[in-house]
Amino acid sequence: MTILLKLIQGIGVGALSIAVGLLFIGIGRKITARIQRRYGPPPIQNFFDIFKLLSKRSISHGFAFDLGLIAGFSALLAAVVFLPMGQINIFPHNSSLIMIIYLMTMAYLGMAMGVSSSGNPNATIGIARALTMMMGYEVPFAAVIFSVYIFSRTGSLANIVAAQSGGFLNWNLVRLPFGFVAAEIALQGMLGEKPFDMTIAPSEIASGPMVEMGGKYLGFGMLQHSIGLFIETGIMVDLFLGGASNIWIFIAKQFVLYFAALMINAIMPRFRIEEGVSFMWKFPLLLGVVQALIVVL
Amino acid sequence: MLKYVKTLNSMGLKARPLGDWEFEVLTPKERVAETLSYLKGSGFETFIHLMCVDWIDDGEFELVYNVESYGEAIQALVKTRIPREKPSMMTMMNLWGLCQVYEREIHEFFGIKFEGNPNLEQFFLENWMDLPPLRKDFDTKEFSEELFGFKEDESHGIKAPERIEYK
Amino acid sequence: MSQSQWSELVNYFRGRSMWMLHYCTGCGAIELPPVMTSRWDMERFGIIPMATPRQADILLITGYLSIKTLKRVVYTYDQMSTPKWVLGFGSCTINGGIYWDSYNVIDRLDKYIPVDIYIAGCMPRPEAIMDSFIKLREMVQKGEAKGYEKYTKNYEWYKANQDHVFGRSEPVLRKAEEVTKSA
Numbered sequence: 001m002t003i004l005l006k007l008i009q010g011i012g013v014g015a016l017s018i019a020v021g022l023l024f025i026g027i028g029r030k031i032t033a034r035i036q037r038r039y040g041p042p043p044i045q046n047f048f049d050i051f052k053l054l055s056k057r058s059i060s061h062g063f064a065f066d067l068g069l070i071a072g073f074s075a076l077l078a079a080v081v082f083l084p085m086g087q088i089n090i091f092p093h094n095s096s097l098i099m100i101i102y103l104m105t106m107a108y109l110g111m112a113m114g115v116s117s118s119g120n121p122n123a124t125i126g127i128a129r130a131l132t133m134m135m136g137y138e139v140p141f142a143a144v145i146f147s148v149y150i151f152s153r154t155g156s157l158a159n160i161v162a163a164q165s166g167g168f169l170n171w172n173l174v175r176l177p178f179g180f181v182a183a184e185i186a187l188q189g190m191l192g193e194k195p196f197d198m199t200i201a202p203s204e205i206a207s208g209p210m211v212e213m214g215g216k217y218l219g220f221g222m223l224q225h226s227i228g229l230f231i232e233t234g235i236m237v238d239l240f241l242g243g244a245s246n247i248w249i250f251i252a253k254q255f256v257l258y259f260a261a262l263m264i265n266a267i268m269p270r271f272r273i274e275e276g277v278s279f280m281w282k283f284p285l286l287l288g289v290v291q292a293l294i295v296v297l
Numbered sequence: 298m299l300k301y302v303k304t305l306n307s308m309g310l311k312a313r314p315l316g317d318w319e320f321e322v323l324t325p326k327e328r329v330a331e332t333l334s335y336l337k338g339s340g341f342e343t344f345i346h347l348m349c350v351d352w353i354d355d356g357e358f359e360l361v362y363n364v365e366s367y368g369e370a371i372q373a374l375v376k377t378r379i380p381r382e383k384p385s386m387m388t389m390m391n392l393w394g395l396c397q398v399y400e401r402e403i404h405e406f407f408g409i410k411f412e413g414n415p416n417l418e419q420f421f422l423e424n425w426m427d428l429p430p431l432r433k434d435f436d437t438k439e440f441s442e443e444l445f446g447f448k449e450d451e452s453h454g455i456k457a458p459e460r461i462e463y464k
Numbered sequence: 465m466s467q468s469q470w471s472e473l474v475n476y477f478r479g480r481s482m483w484m485l486h487y488c489t490g491c492g493a494i495e496l497p498p499v500m501t502s503r504w505d506m507e508r509f510g511i512i513p514m515a516t517p518r519q520a521d522i523l524l525i526t527g528y529l530s531i532k533t534l535k536r537v538v539y540t541y542d543q544m545s546t547p548k549w550v551l552g553f554g555s556c557t558i559n560g561g562i563y564w565d566s567y568n569v570i571d572r573l574d575k576y577i578p579v580d581i582y583i584a585g586c587m588p589r590p591e592a593i594m595d596s597f598i599k600l601r602e603m604v605q606k607g608e609a610k611g612y613e614k615y616t617k618n619y620e621w622y623k624a625n626q627d628h629v630f631g632r633s634e635p636v637l638r639k640a641e642e643v644t645k646s647a
Contacts, residue, residue, distance in 0.1 A: 029507070038505040045510055048481040052521075055474050057545045059518065207515040214518030214545045422568065423532055426635040430567045436637065438565040443636050444629060445560070445571040458578075458618035 009090050010081045014227075017080045020251055021226025022046040027255075028262050035266045046226075050219055058215025061118040065217075068114020072107040073220055076227040079103035083234045084158045086244040095157040097145060097235070101138075104231065107224065108134060111209060118212035126208020129273050130199040136280035137189035137196075143288030144179040144186070147295040148172060148239055157235070161243030171242040179291035180240045182284040187261060189280060190232045194265035198273050233257045298371050301339065305332070321374040326386065329377050333362060333392055336373055340366040344392075347399035349407050353433040356381045358409060362389070379409070388413040406431040471607065478521070478547065479605035481510040482597075485520035485544070487537055490527020492553050492587060499590045511597055517543040522600070523577075528556035530568045531629055534576060538626060541577045546612045549604070551596060552579040555586045562586070575625045578611035 026046040033040025060066055079100050081090055089095065112131060115123040149155055151172070152163045164170050173180050189196040200208045213221055233254040237243065241257075244250035271279065302320055305312035310332060311323040324332050341364040348361040355378075362375040379386055388411045389396040398420075400411040405420050408429040419425060428435040465473075486496055499506050500513060514520040517540045529537060541550065552573050555561035563569035573579055580603070583596045603609040615622060 033505070033507060037502040039508045040505070041507050041510055045481065048477050048510060051474075051477040052481040055478065056521075056547065059545055202515040207519070210519065211516050212518055214516075218519055424630070424632055426632065427637055435567070437567045440567050440636055441560075441565045441571065444632075445569075445575075458614055458621055 006090055009088075013081055013085075013088065013090065014077045016247075017227050017230040018223055020254075021228075021230040022050065022222075024229060024255065024258050025226060028258065031259070031262055032266050046222070050222060053219030053222065054216055056215035058217050060217075061212060064117035065114050068110045068112070068117065069213075069217060069220055069224075070110075072110030072114065073224050073227075075103050075106035075110060076224055076231065079107070080227055080231050080234075082157075083231060084161055084238060084243065085234060086247040086250040088247055089158060092158055093156075096155055097157050097160075097239075098155065100157070100231065100235065101145075104228070105134070107228070111224070115209045115212065120212045122205045122207075122211045123209055125205050126199055126211065129205075130209065132273055133189055133196060133199060133276060133280075136277035137186040137284075140182050140280060140284035140288045141186040141190075143285060143292055144176075144183045145239075147176060147179050147288070147292040150292070151176060151295045157238045161238050164242040168242075171240065173240045173242075176240070176291055176295070178287045178294070182287040182291065183236060183240065184257075184260070185284040186280070187232060187236055187257065188264060189276070191229060191258075191261055193261045194268040195271050195279075196276050197265075197270055198276060201270065229258070230254070298369070301336075301373070305335075308332075308335075315374070318370060319372045319374065321376060324375060324377050326377050326379055329360075329362070329375060330387065330389065330392070332375055333364065333389060336364055336375070337392055340368050341373055343367060344395060345372070347396065347403060349403050349409065349431075351381075351407065351431070351433045352378075353381070358384050358407060360386060360403075360409075383410075384408065385410040385412055387411070390414060405429065408432065475605050475607050479601040482521045482549075482601070482604070483514045483519060484511055484522040484524055485514050485517055485540070486524040486526060487540060488526050489529055489533050490554070490556060492526025495587055495590055495593065496524075496526065499593050504590050504594055506594065506597060509597060509601065517541075518545065520544055521547065522549050522551060524551045524553055525557055525573060526553040528554075528561060528563050528569045529573065531570065534570055534626075535630060538576060547604075547609075548612050549580045549600060549609050550577055550611060551600065552582045553593070554588060555584060558582050558584060570629065576622060576629070578614045578622075580609045580611040 023043065023046070026041070026043040029045065030040040030043050082095050082100055082103075084092075084095050108130060112127045115127050148160065152160045154160060154163065160172075164172055168174065188194075192199055198204075200210065205211070210218060210221055234250070236257050237250060237253045241253045244253060298314060298318075298320060302312045302314055305322055310328065312320060314320040322332055343365045345363040345365050348363065350359040350361065352359055357378045358381055359376055359378050363372060364375070365372045384407070386400075386409055388400055390400075390413065397414060397416065400414050401417055401420050403409055404411060404414075404417045405422060405425075406429050411417065422430070427440065430437065430440075486493070488496070496513075498504055506512075511522070517523070521544075523537075523541055523544065525537060541548070550573075552558065556563060556569070557573040557579065560566070560569060560571035564571060570576070581596050581600055583592050585592055600609060
């Protein structure tokens with residue numbers, strides 16, 4: 001009976017993360033349009049897009065293509081179940097941050113397997129860039145996680161949230177400011193927003209990994225992107241913004257982080273891949289190491 | 298500029314200035330290589346392009362080699378006429394390597410054969426079997442109507458699709 | 465929910481989200497940046513430019529098509545997944561425009577792939593492009609834009625027309641034998 005309940009809860013959390021992620025991207029498109037002095041699409045435009053994509057006929061490129069995309073999608077769905085969101089926490093004793101990040105890496109690897117089997121060179125270049133970029137931002141992010149772990153003396157996201165309870169001054173944002181800045185820059189790379197969007201550069205490599213995806217496959221790609229957005233901002237809220245007492249505050253805090261990323265996205269040009277990685281390994285890594293040293297000493 | 302015109306005239310060619318920065322040389326077909334190598338030796342090192350004019354009433358093609366001296370900022374037009382029947386010309390690739398591309402293009406659009414040019418295959422056109430299209434006796438309107446023309450019931454033996462009436 | 469209501473719903477969403485692949489052959493490409501950016505802003509109708517034919521719903525042909533580019537356009541159209549629509553942009557796609565008697569520019573695009581909407585003009589203004597997008601949206605939502613079904617149904621006819629241009633095995637004009645003698 002408990003298992004059935006958990007299953008229903010898990011499906012609900014997955015649907016919630018998809019809906020919130022799609023709404024975030026839609027609002028983000030509207031905000032970007034207003035910055036560029038355009039009227040912009042309605043905020044629910046992404047739901048129209050998803051419905052249309054799932055109703056199109058689509059072309060598969062073989063078994064590995066299907067399998068890779070489904071593996072990536074399901075890994076992200078599995079990751080979102082372990083994320084503590086306000087009072088919603090399906091596995092209170094099992095929210096290890098390392099496991100969530102491991103599952104997210106699985107998603108990227110599944111995607112890599114899928115799109116590489118499509119045989120399009122642009123897709124291979126795009127996914128190679130995505131994995132290179134992942135190597136870039138995981139290093140400073142790991143340094144930040146290290147200092148948070150030592151500071152809170154726990155590896156569970158739920159316990160990290162609990163350790164920050166009791167007001168704004170207890171948040172890790174105030175206690176570990178260098179780590180927050182480093183993690184924020186790494187978040188920009190994780191979301192694939194503007195200075196680090198060389199993965200899906202549309203005019204250079206024809207949207208990279210998505211080049212051979214059409215119809216339902218592209219729809220699943222968009223859903224994957226929206227869940228990824230939800231998890232990445234959610235981890236940041238749990239790590240630095242003190243979690244939340246209920247789900248609405250949690251989503252509001254996520255949106256603040258996404259809004260900051262959007263603002264940077266709207267005004268920045270694009271790095272080349274080696275510039276992006278070397279940037280990630282200089283300033284954010286330096287800040288992360290400084291933060292770790294401060295915590296250790 | 299006038300010194301080149303004078304020298305070319307003394308070589309037995311017809312040369313005359315066309316303006317402040319350009320002069321033309323009329324040569325027979327056999328002396329084109331000689332004229333061009335003289336010009337190249339005296340500073341006209343840049344080959345700009347090769348043109349062809351179809352003088353259909355005279356029954357001749359006119360080839361125009363355009364070279365320029367950047368040092369003195371003047372251009373020379375070396376003109377020669379060849380008969381329209383079975384037209385052929387020797388290649389100038391030993392003077393300027395890029396003549397290969399221009400000669401290939403002229404061969405494609407006028408059908409002039411350049412002796413010594415190793416590659417005169419089709420360049421811009423695909424699967425072309427008619428007259429070279431820029432000749433004056435090529436009827437481009439008739440060709441277009443024949444190949445791309447449209448009649449509502451045109452079939453190739455297959456019934457044309459029905460028109461969809463939009464409101 | 466009955467079958468027709470469901471297809472009405474699907475058509476409504478398809479009309480609200482149309483992604484466009486612009487095949488910029490001629491001078492028409494220059495009219496698209498104002499349509500995309502802040503002056504006319506086609507994103508408010510859910511139309512955004514896409515990078516590859518797999519992702520696109522609309523194929524926008526901007527200008528004249530030579531035989532070589534027509535071949536690529538047919539490949540591109542075949543790669544797109546249904547439902548898909550074609551917009552012919554400018555006089556060149558209607559009857560050849562100023563290239564009506566040219567030896568290597570096709571005259572009517574509708575002979576080779578089915579065109580749903582023609583935008584007349586040389587050049588059409590960005591307003592005309594926006595108007596055609598709205599007209600296409602109305603047609604899609606009413607279920608009238610069926611060019612892709614016409615293509616599947618009459619594939620032999622379109623294929624014969626394409627082969628007539630691509631796969632020539634003998635000279636088009638009879639005079640050609642005289643030339644082979646002289647050249």
